[in-house]
Amino acid sequence: MSASYFKDFETVQFEGRDSTNPFAYRYYDKDRVVLGKRMEDHLRMAVCVWHTFCWPGSDVFGAGTFDRPWHRGANDADAARSKREAALAFVEKLDLPFYCFHDVDVMADADGIGAFRKSFAEAVDHLEELQAKHGRKLLWGTANLFSNPRYMAGGATNPDPEVYAWGASQVRDCLEATHRLGGANYVLWGGREGYDTILNTEIGVELDNFGRFLNLVVEHKHRIGFEGTILIEPKPHEPTKHQYDFDTQSVFAFLQRYGLENEVKVNIEANHATLGGHSFEHELAMARTFGILGSVDANRGDYQNGWDTDQFPNSVEEWTLAMLEVLRAGGFTDGGFNFDAKVRRQSIDAEDLFHGHIGGVDTIARGLLRAAEMIEDGALEDFRRDRYGDWSGSLGTMIHDKGTSLADIADYAVKHDLDPQRRSGRQEWCENIVARTRS
Template identity: 45%
Template sequence: MTYFPTIEKIKFEGKETENPFAFRYYNPEEMVLGKTMKDHLRFSVAYWHTFVNDGADPFGQGVNQRTWLTDDPMKTAKNRVEASFELFEKLGVEYFCFHDMDVAPFGESLEEFFKNLDEIVELIAKKMEETGVKLLWNTADRHSNPVYVNGAASSNNADVFAISAAQVKKGIDISKKLGGENFVFWGGREGYESLINTDMKLEEENIARLYKMVIDYSNEIDHGDLVFLLEPKPKEPMKHQYDFDAATSMAFLQKYDLTDRFKLNLEANHATLAGHTFEHEIQVARNYDALGSLDANQGDMLLGWDTDEFPTDLYSVMLTIYEVLENGGIAPGGINFDAKVRRTSFEMEDLVLAHIAGMDTFARGLKAAAKLKEDRFFEKIKEERYASYQEGIGADILSNQTNLKLLTEYALKQKNVQNKSSHIEYIKSKLNDYLV
């Protein structure tokens, strides 16, 4: 069966095209700074929003029209595999990501769930071999099942910790079978609703215990090249989640000596929920040499929750890709569209149109960011702004050739310190030129 019968493989036709099912800016083989666009961007489709989301919201039932749905959960799961790889190929996307609960129904027990997973993963492996599409990362959904009501590795119930660990082990086994490049930990319920009844220290230590177990197990099964990714989010569904933002997550990884195998999977909408820009979170990760992968989406700043819109804000995407270029690239991570179509975009073709929009936006952002790098736009601004550290007392400070006594002697001699204007409005105006 063909699930997108009216849609051919999406091709690059240029910005003048009137064909909505064509790329206007994303030309996968176009060279940018010595690499093809597809190698810079490493696009990935998120299984959960694209193939599982039904368009429901807190005020209404699902509206999405999906041709793979049946009354049999396993038949639907098999249909989704066929539909997903059809979409991957038509978009020309080389990677995908999934939670275990996305691809197979849980059934009546953990044992049945694992059996269902084995059957579906065999189909996925076959489709991967046929198409060449690769697994960017997978993860264990340890938040949907009611057993995780009080958390997973952070649960107050040791039996739940064990179930959580079993689910993660299965996920790592699947990763090895499918050649996964990364494995994500998003602690959807790893947090608390009230500190009154929470032993935060114990809960965080138990999370770290699980992470050390997964490192040991991946080495044991000769999957030691697997990169583990921690995904920050400040709230939802818990009032306070332990991996609040990039800086909080890095403090955790450093405290428990996990930085050798763990990096960060950063999401734009999670950044804004934490009160940051996406580029801020990426730069924090870069400063720790811990940028792993990106979940590409955007939030609605007029709404206070995780809306997961497809990214079309070119200004933000340009600054995001600039940080990726400064990082030397994103591999073995990628740009995963952790985004869902709006509830009003309920037709099958909207899945294609939304991904085209996101891919075109990132292509435009890449070209703008590349020009920023070629022009040394930010470097020139910062070199001038911090010029005082290139000589005299500033150079002594950076080279650790001074101390409090010497600095005090110097400061007492300064009679008329002159600061310079940042001219930030002019800089932002010039930055806009790169978007046109």
């Protein structure tokens, strides 16, 4: 039943900005060379299995509105197989190179740890076949340690060590599956690694358990020979009141505390950045600064509410600023852009899945072209460099010399009778450069 779901759709192709075909890319020309690299290699785009193929279109006030063939009835072995087939076929129709999954997204429901492992193993066997059939790759895998009621108080931060051990089993199997499937990264998404109330929470114990868990994952990565990157996905809250991986800066502090800053990077999500009161480009700039930019979940929120709405990206200006930070960081190595986004509850047709992804792909591609144009123009980068240029001079060098004391710097100011002059930050000029970019 899944094999025929997308049968009426042709593979999406690039037709240029003047195309009127709603099933064509206007800006995503995968073979176009931008700053010395093919666009496909810059962006490394992926489709997620969870929102696109698992979510039935439900919300807290109503049942699912979608009528996908694999949603009908229980999530048994046949339904799970159908869902996997549809997922890889869809990624091929979009002509995107990657997909991403949680373990429970791709397997049939199972009770008990033995049955769970068996069901997941069967799914991995099938995914291996489908990757070869459709010519697609795995950007990253992850284990779901948040949906099952056993994880109501978290996975790695759960007060019950038996829950922690069950989670370790899931992560062990999913990390090994990611390695087998040629995945480029492995993500630890801490969906409930936080607290709802401090009244019943021992924060220090939970953080130490979380740090121990992550160290064990890194050790296992090296033990099995997985050469991909381990990623943490920052998120401030929702569903918990507060999550320990609040944002990129707090994640980096956590990694430093537990000796993981050279082993683990971040998978940044646009919607999580705004939930934390930041801009998307702020989180990317922080990750670039700390050297931990790994991968990105591409989506957006709705500024009229505080929920993680996971909508498809559609702001070219936002993605211009985001791509500027990615390019400044040197671009991706293992990472890429994963569409952690879902069509709206009223978008019930198969074609809506295409429209959402096509629009998101073109938005990101256009952001890349605009950011590249700004870098090639050089005006903004030259201004930023000149603004901090004096730090390469005698005073800046002296300040950072290990033998310099606070008194030395203060004495320098007195001796040279310093009278710093104000210099414009030219914010409006910088913003005009972004607004006037032609691509």
